[in-house]
Amino acid sequence: MSVSANTALDNRQVIEKALIVLVGFLASGALGLLRIAVVGAQFGTGAANDTFAAAQQLPETVFVLVAGGALGSSFIPVFARFREQNSEQAWRLASAVMTLSAASAALFGLLVAIFAPQLVGQFLFTDRPPAQQQLVVEMVRLMMITPLIFSVSGLIMGILQSYAAFWLPAVAISMNNIGIIIGALVIAPSLPPHPSVGQVGDLNVMGLAYGAVLSAVLHLLVQLPGLFKIRARLRFLLSARVPGVTDVLRLMGPRVLGLAVVQINFYVNIRFASGMVDGSVVALRYAFMLCFFVLGMIGQSQASAVFPTLAALRARGDYAGFRDRLAAAMRNVLYLSFPASALLIVLGGPLVSLLQRGAWTGESTQAVAWALSFYALGIGGFALLEVLSRAFYALEDSSTPVIAGAGAMLSNIALNFLFIQFIGDPDSLARGPFAGLALANALTTIVEALALWWLLRRRLAEIDAAASLHDREILFSAAGSLLLSLVMAAAISLLIAAFSTSGWIASAVGILAAVVIFFGGGYLLDVSETRSLLAPLLSRGLKLVRR
Numbered sequence: 367m368s369v370s371a372n373t374a375l376d377n378r379q380v381i382e383k384a385l386i387v388l389v390g391f392l393a394s395g396a397l398g399l400l401r402i403a404v405v406g407a408q409f410g411t412g413a414a415n416d417t418f419a420a421a422q423q424l425p426e427t428v429f430v431l432v433a434g435g436a437l438g439s440s441f442i443p444v445f446a447r448f449r450e451q452n453s454e455q456a457w458r459l460a461s462a463v464m465t466l467s468a469a470s471a472a473l474f475g476l477l478v479a480i481f482a483p484q485l486v487g488q489f490l491f492t493d494r495p496p497a498q499q500q501l502v503v504e505m506v507r508l509m510m511i512t513p514l515i516f517s518v519s520g521l522i523m524g525i526l527q528s529y530a531a532f533w534l535p536a537v538a539i540s541m542n543n544i545g546i547i548i549g550a551l552v553i554a555p556s557l558p559p560h561p562s563v564g565q566v567g568d569l570n571v572m573g574l575a576y577g578a579v580l581s582a583v584l585h586l587l588v589q590l591p592g593l594f595k596i597r598a599r600l601r602f603l604l605s606a607r608v609p610g611v612t613d614v615l616r617l618m619g620p621r622v623l624g625l626a627v628v629q630i631n632f633y634v635n636i637r638f639a640s641g642m643v644d645g646s647v648v649a650l651r652y653a654f655m656l657c658f659f660v661l662g663m664i665g666q667s668q669a670s671a672v673f674p675t676l677a678a679l680r681a682r683g684d685y686a687g688f689r690d691r692l693a694a695a696m697r698n699v700l701y702l703s704f705p706a707s708a709l710l711i712v713l714g715g716p717l718v719s720l721l722q723r724g725a726w727t728g729e730s731t732q733a734v735a736w737a738l739s740f741y742a743l744g745i746g747g748f749a750l751l752e753v754l755s756r757a758f759y760a761l762e763d764s765s766t767p768v769i770a771g772a773g774a775m776l777s778n779i780a781l782n783f784l785f786i787q788f789i790g791d792p793d794s795l796a797r798g799p800f801a802g803l804a805l806a807n808a809l810t811t812i813v814e815a816l817a818l819w820w821l822l823r824r825r826l827a828e829i830d831a832a833a834s835l836h837d838r839e840i841l842f843s844a845a846g847s848l849l850l851s852l853v854m855a856a857a858i859s860l861l862i863a864a865f866s867t868s869g870w871i872a873s874a875v876g877i878l879a880a881v882v883i884f885f886g887g888g889y890l891l892d893v894s895e896t897r898s899l900l901a902p903l904l905s906r907g908l909k910l911v912r913r
Contacts, residue, residue, distance in 0.1 A: 397540050397543035397544060397547070398543050398655060398659050399656075399659070399720075399721065400543070400547060401543040401546050401547050401550075402652055402655065402656070402721055403720075403721040403723065403726070404547050404550050404551060405546065405547075405550050405574065406652070406721055406722075406723075406726035406730065407723045407726050408550045408551075408554065408566070408569055409550070409566050409569065409571060409574075410566070410645075410726055410727065410730065412566070412644055412645060413494075413498055413563050413644050414501075414563055414564055414565075414566050414571040415571070415645075415648045416494075416498070416640075416644060416645065416646075416647045416648050417491075417494075417498050417501045417502050417505065417563070417564070417571065418505060418571055418574045418575070418648075419636075419647050419648040419651040420486075420490060420491050420502055420636055420640070420647055421501075421502045421505035421506050421509065421575065422505075422509070422578065423490065423629075423632055423633065423636060424478055424482070424485065424486075424490070424506045424509075424510075425475075425478075425506065425509040425510055425512050425513055425578070426629075427629045427632075428471065428474050428475055428478055428510070428513040429471065429512065429513035429516045429517065429520075440614050440615075440617035440618040440759065440764060441460075441463055441521065441524055441614050442524050442527070442528050442673065442674060442677050442759075443617070443677040443680065443681070443759060443760055443762050444459065444610050444613045444614050444617070444762075445459060445460060445524075445525070445528055445610075446528060446674065446677045446678050446681050447677075447681045448609075448610050449528075450678075450681055450682075454599075455609060455610070456610075457598070457599040457600065458603065458608050458609075459608055459609065459610035459611065459614075460521070460525060460598075460600060461599075461600050461601050461602070461603040461608075462603045462604075462605050462606070462608035462611050463521065463611060463614055464517075464518060464521045464600060465602055465603050465604045465605075466604065466606060466611070467517045467518075467521060468514060468517045468518055469604065470517070471513040471514045471516075471517040472514045474513070475510040475511065475513050475514055476510070478506065478510055479506070479507045479510045482502075482503045482506045482507055483499075483503050485506075486499050486502045486503050486506065487499050489633070489637075490502065490633065490636060490637070490640075491636070491640055492637070492640065493640045493641045494640055495563075497562040497563045498563055500562070501560075501562065501563055501564045501571070504564075504572065504575075505572065505574075505575040508572070508575045508576065508579065509575050509578050509579060511579055511582070512578055512579055512581070512582040515579075515582035515583060515585070515586055516582050516585065516586075518586060519538065519582070519585045519586035519589055522586070522589045522590075522592070522593060523535040523538060523589060525593075525596075525598065526589065526592045526593075526596070527670060527673075527674055528674045528677075529596050530674065531592055531595070531596060532670075532671065534588060534589045534591065534592040535589065535592075535670075537588050538584075538585045538588045538589050539662075541581055541584035541585040541588055542581045542585060543581070544581065544584060545577045545578060545579070545580035545581025545582070545583075545584055546574055546577040546578055546581060547577070548577055548580060549573045549574045549575070549576050549577015549578065549580065550569075550573060550574060550577065552573075553573035553576045553577055553580075554569040554570050554571065554572070554573025554574065555568055555569055555570075555573070556573075557570035557572055557573055557576075558570065560572060613762075617759070617762055617764045618764070619764075620764040620765040620767075620768045623768045623772075627768070627771040627772050627774070627775040628771065628775075630775055631775055631778055631779075631807065634778070634779055634782060635650060635782075635800075635803045635807070638782055638786060638800070638803055639800045639803065642792065642798055642799060642800055643792075643793065643794070643795050643798060644795075645729075645730065645733060645795045646733075646795065646798050646800045649730065649733035649734050649736075649737055649795065649798070649800065650737050650800045650803060650804065652734045652737075653734050653735075653736075653737035653738040653741055653804060654737075654741060654804070656710075656717075656718070656734070656738055656741075657710070657738060657741040657742060657745065657748075660706045660710065660742075660745060661745060661748050661749060661752070663702075664699055664702045664703055664706060664745070664749045665699050665703075665748060665749030665750070665751075665752035665753065666752055668695050668698055668699050668749075668752070668753060669695070669699075669752040669753045669755075669756050672691055672692070672695045672753065672756070673756040673759070673760060675691055676688055676691060676692060676756065676757055676760035677759075677760040679691065679760075680760050680761055680762075685826065685829060685830045688757075688760075688826075689826065689835055689836065690836075692753070692757050692835060693835050693836040693839065693840060695753045696750065696753055696754070696819075696835070696840050697839065697840050697843045697844075699746075699749040699750055699752070699753055700746055700749070700750060700840065700843065700844040700847060701843050701844065701846075701847045702749075702847075703745045703746035703749045703750075703847075704746060704844070704847045704848045704850075704851040705847065705850065705851045705854055705880060705884045706742075706745050707742045707743060707745045707746065707851070708851040708852070708854060708855035708880075709854075709855075709858075709876070709877070709880050710738055710739065710741075710742035710745070711739050711742050711743075711855070712855050712858050712859055712862075712876065713858065713862075713876045713877070714735040714738045714739050714742070715731070715732070715735040716862075716876065717735075718731050718734045718735040718738065719731045719735075721734075729795050729796045730795075732795075732796035732797070733795045733796050733797075733798060736790075736796065736797055736798070736801050737800055737801045737803075737804045738804075739801075740801045740802075740804035740805040740808060741804040741807070741808055742808075743805065743808045743809070744807065744808025744809065744811045744812055746812065746815075746844075747808065747811040747812030747813075747814065747815040747816075748808075748811050748815075750815040750818075750819070751811060751814060751815040751818065754767075754815060754818040754819060754822060755767045755818065757822055758818070758822065758825075761825065761829075763825065766818070766821055766825070767818060770814050770817045770818050770821065771814060773814070773817070774810040774811065774813065774814035775810075777810045777813070778806050778807055778810040781802075781805075781806035781809065781810065782802065782803055782806045784802075784806075785799075785802030785803070785805055785806050786799040786800075786802040786803065787799075787802075788802075789801050789802035789805065790802060819835070822835065823835055823837075846888070847888075850883070850884050850887050850888060851884065853883060853887070854879070854880050854883040854884050854887075857879055857883055858875075858876045858879050858880060861875055861876065861879055862875070862876060
């Protein structure tokens with residue numbers, strides 16, 4: 367199906383594009399699980415892996431704030447509006463934004479590299495020995511090249527998605543894992559031995575940092591053919607006076623603050639976890655990565671697919687279509703979030719145990735599954751937040767999500783102090799208090815998502831006097847999903863208890879039972895989301911059979 371650059375997608379097309387993004391997240395998720403298994407088997411959950419988990423945060427922060435989600439969500443609505451009026455001006459805007467973002471990423475990366483010892487020692491990894499702090503500094507300085515590369519590849523991803531070209535961006539997502547896998551398996555054993563804590567057997571943990579750089583390069587290269595296909599007219603243009611650049615910056619400012627709030631939460635988690643037993647930082651990070659894998663399939667795939675359409679509909683003033691597409695996306699993510707939460711809570715231990723090998727011990731498995739069960743409670747909030755925040759960005763309102771996010775951040779910090787006092791055992795990794803950090807994050811995200819839902823209804827009422835987001839249909843669908851999920855969770859628990867299974871068998875039996883009970887029940891009960899989500903898959907399957 368060919369979709370022109372200026373055509374908004376209907377609900378069925380959005381689902382089809384979301385399925386393309388979903389395939390990318392599935393591939394990335396599978397590779398992400400492989401990455402966790404490989405890195406865990408090579409380095410375990412000890413001090414060396416803890417340092418890499420902490421070191422990733424600074425380059426990630428620079429990318430996110432300078433050229434990541436803030437830029438993409440601010441750029442796409444303005445680019446869509448310019449493209450409606452003048453294609454040449456739209457490409458001048460894209461060229462200027464890309465050049466400025468790359469220059470900013472290079473500058474901030476240089477500053478972080480220079481002041482890395484102070485940032486690590488005083489803010490990030492304060493409670494760890496000097497040798498671990500120095501290793502984090504070494505990794506940070508090496509990985510600070512990644513924001514520069516991602517600043518270009520991230521904007522290319524937004525451009526391709528605005529042209530309804532989702533395949534190459536979907537493939538690019540997987541590159542983040544491939545590079546680190548290569549770093550663990552190929553680069554780490556080939557480097558000279560590290561003089562301190564960075565050496566684990568025959569492996570130098572700096573190989574993971576080199577793998578992170580390789581990931582960024584692959585992320586860029588895999589998307590370049592897409593630019594030729596859409597006949598992109600990008601060039602070096604270092605100018606903030608190009609029409610539209612100020613609009614992007616105006617929208618980006620509050621969005622940067624919003625992402626800064628999210629990053630502060632990550633830093634707070636690392637700060638708290640670094641004072642706990644060795645392995646707490648990486649266990650918490652692995653649990654979040656596994657939760658993020660599920661979130662990518664449910665929330666980010668739907669949000670990425672619907673965002674360009676919402677921006678195009680807003681540019682045309684079609685707010686009825688805007689509400690229709692948004693409500694459908696909200697129904698879909700909530701419908702899938704509840705069974706995902708139930709599955710991770712019931713099957714978290716067996717699923718995580720599949721990664722156990724090499725230096726990854728049984729205690730490591732218990733620690734990750736422990737934190738994952740608390741993160742899983744918030745999947746509905748995480749997924750809904752992905753969709754609702756993009757609705758505000760499509761309306762060129764990036765301030766409202768920031769206000770909600772700031773409130774959530776303060777609540778999260780307060781709950782962190784509270785929960786780590788009574789959740790978990792301070793002397794245990796398997797049942798450590800870091801799970802309290804996961805619970806605080808999950809609960810505050812749910813509240814933040816509900817607040818954005820209410821605020822968006824008010825905003826739409828101000829625009830065209832129609833506040834409804836088809837709320838009754840959304841809640842009815844969510845209630846049906848919750849009921850099916852509870853039945854599914856009870857059935858899986860009984861099956862596992864009856865057969866006394868674990869590991870591969872428990873995971874396979876549980877997932878198969880979950881699919882049959884949830885989607886089979888939804889199909890028999892004629893739940894609209896089940897049929898709408900399965901329809902594209904069934905139609906493609908019939909086409910393949912007929913061939």
